[in-house]
Amino acid sequence: MKKLLPISTVGSLPKPTWLSTPQKLWSPWKLEGDQLIEGKQDALRLCLHEQQLAGVDIISDGEQTRQHFVTTFIEHLNGVDFKNRKTVRIRNRYDASVPMVIGEITRQKSIFVDDAKFLRKQTNKPIKWALPGPMTMVDTLYDNYYKSREKLAWEFAKVLNEEAKALQDAGVDIIQFDEPAFNVFFNEVNDWGMATLERAIDGLNCETAIHICYGYGIKANNDWKKTLGSEWRQYEEIFPKIQNSNINMVSLECHNSRVPFNLMELIRGKKIMVGAIDVANNRIETPDEVANTLRKALEFVEIQNLYPSTNCGMAPLPRNLARGKLSALSAGANIIRKELGV
Structure with missing residues (x-):
């Protein structure tokens, strides 16, 4: 029988201090060459071991082999210049120095x-791998070639699908x-964002998930949250489109957020990764606090579709x-499983 309430993370986990500087995004590697390859593999082993000790059921790589959830993927594509950078506003929240699209986007390997x-090879448990979505990739670059967010998103969708x-x-x-x-550019999500994501999953037989959060626990994100009012209803704008998509699972932020739980009604029938851990x-x-978040979610999610998880990645944490x-x-x-006798 399939285990109910399978535990997973939705993003990064902290890297070992011997691999990169801790509690920092885009942290540089401390190793080089073959030592870096070996170090990354050691970090993957350690990350797997710590997830198993903690009782995680769906194993992730914890992003141990990449510096950043978006740019590491982009680094390996043709058509992007990382040397000549531009400063852009990311998700209408903060400025960052980003690479520039200077030619056709292709994936060589x-x-x-x-x-x-x-x-x-290290585990028999289910494993999950995260990729950046097309719209978020577009929002993390300066486009000097396609001159269209939508066109660039379609190109990214193609290489993501590969x-x-x-x-x-x-x-x-x-x-x-x-x-x-997706939590910021609602019109674009509905015009082309969801369509490009569908292109990215085209022809896949494995399960597919979309993770939409309110960001890492960094100052720019925390400051933005303070402007969102007493109820965070961003999901309401995009869930209808996701409900009609071929995506199997949806990951959303719940614990310590102001997202109304009843918004999950809009994606009833999908598998839902309920963020029951605040990464900010x-x-x-406490286990009781987690259980309370899961209880609230169970009013709107069938138990077989509920996947307890974190709100977002934990790379910046100790x-x-x-x-x-x-x-x-x-x-x-486990509290909920015992309560329900499963």
Whole structure:
């Protein structure tokens, strides 16, 4: 019988301090060459071990082999210049120095497939791999070639689809597309954002997920949240489009957020990764707090479709804190399993 309430993370986990500087996004590697390859594989082993100890059921790579959830994928594509950078406003929230699209976007070789094959050999549990979504990729660049966010998104969707098919062939069970930009550019989501994501999953037989969050617990995101009022209803704008899509799973932020739980009604029938761990603070949730979040979600999600998870990635957090939060997530799910006798 399939385990109910399977635990997963939705994004990054902190890297070991010997691999890169801790608690920092875009943190540089401390190793080079063959030592870096070996170090990344050691980090994958360690990340797997810590997830298993914490009771995680669907294993992720924790983004141990990449510096950033978007730019590491883009680095391996043709048509992007990382030397001549431009400063752009990302998700209407903060300025960042980003690479520039200077030519046709193509993918010459697989990007994460060797890492996925390595992780697959280490465990018999289901594994999940995250890729950036087309719209979020567009929003993390300066486009000096296509001169159209939509055209660029279609090109990214094509190369994402190539990579996703190769990851599926490498034994990945769930491919998750990270689309925080969906929470900001509603008109574009409905005009072409969802359509380009459908192109990215075209022909896949494995499960597919979309992760839409309110961002890492960094100052720019936390400041933005303060402007959103007493109810965060961004999901209401995009869930109808997602409900009619071929995406199997939806990951959303719940714990310590102001997202009304009843918005899940708009995607009833989909599998839902309910964020029951807040990644934007340095406090470990109690199992009861996690269970309470899951109880609220069960009013709108059938139990077989509920996947307890984190709100977002935990790369900026100390490792012991991330471990504690994962253990709390697992313990909270166990409370619900006992209550329901499953």
